[in-house]
Amino acid sequence: RRTVQLADGSQLQLNTGSAVDVHFDGQQRLVRLLEGEILLTARAGQAPLHVLTGQGLLSSQAARLTVRQFNDHTQLAVLAGQVEVMPNRYNGLALRVDAAHQVNFTRKGWDTPRPTDANSGAWADGMLVAAHMRLEDFLNELGRYRRGQLQCDPHVANLLLSGSYPLDDSERILDLLEISLPVKVRRFTRYWVTVQARV
Known part of the structure; x- marks a missing residue:
């Protein structure tokens, strides 16, 4: 940016x-x-x-x-x-x-x-704002601000989340997803990450 x-x-x-x-x-x-x-x-x-x-x-x-x-x-x-x-x-x-x-x-x-929705222009302030956003859509947006592949398992794609997230720390955002949703973040490498259902 x-x-x-x-x-x-x-x-x-x-x-x-x-x-x-x-x-x-x-x-x-x-x-x-x-x-x-x-x-x-x-x-x-x-x-x-x-x-x-x-x-x-x-x-x-x-x-x-x-x-x-x-x-x-x-x-x-x-x-x-x-x-x-x-x-x-x-x-x-x-x-x-x-x-x-x-x-x-x-x-x-x-x-x-x-x-306008909550996320309009929030990126200019270094934030990603979600208001009842589908997890898959959220991860697609987050993927714009990090290197590599960020995948979403179809089984959790429709989970909804809300909140404000600082774009400069995408690893912390992924950690927060595990706390707030029934998901597990699998890091195959630093550049290949998949969010899937917690077993």
Whole structure:
């Protein structure tokens, strides 16, 4: 994870496995999200700030937002301000997403905006927040912040957990799972870990 100060004073934070192209000049302020996830704190400027993803274009004057690129869709969470969403192959009016709301969109449209979840942008503060999250989904998220393979046995995939976990100590998080859930963490090597049912 890293933080970059942009030419207009806006701040860009990149999550793990993320890449962007930034084009700022007198005419435009454009951040192209190539892969991964960003948290952008956009200051008001002469030109609107645009974020381009594989599925569409986001526009705002001043906002705080996270944008995550998936293979087939983009996830936007607006933490402050307002953001307009225009999918690549959509011909109608842009969708306006207000603060404390998130939405998934594809090239053709979007789902219904909903309140932001507990984990929106938490990674920028070094935290992984779970609120009744499936164990498999939790481990997929945790796997983004550690090297190697982190597997989940299908027998425990649907166990639910809640809590706030510091991303800088993934080994401690795995230890805590054994305390809070009926699971055993098997470490075949430091880089090959499986979470399975406790026998």
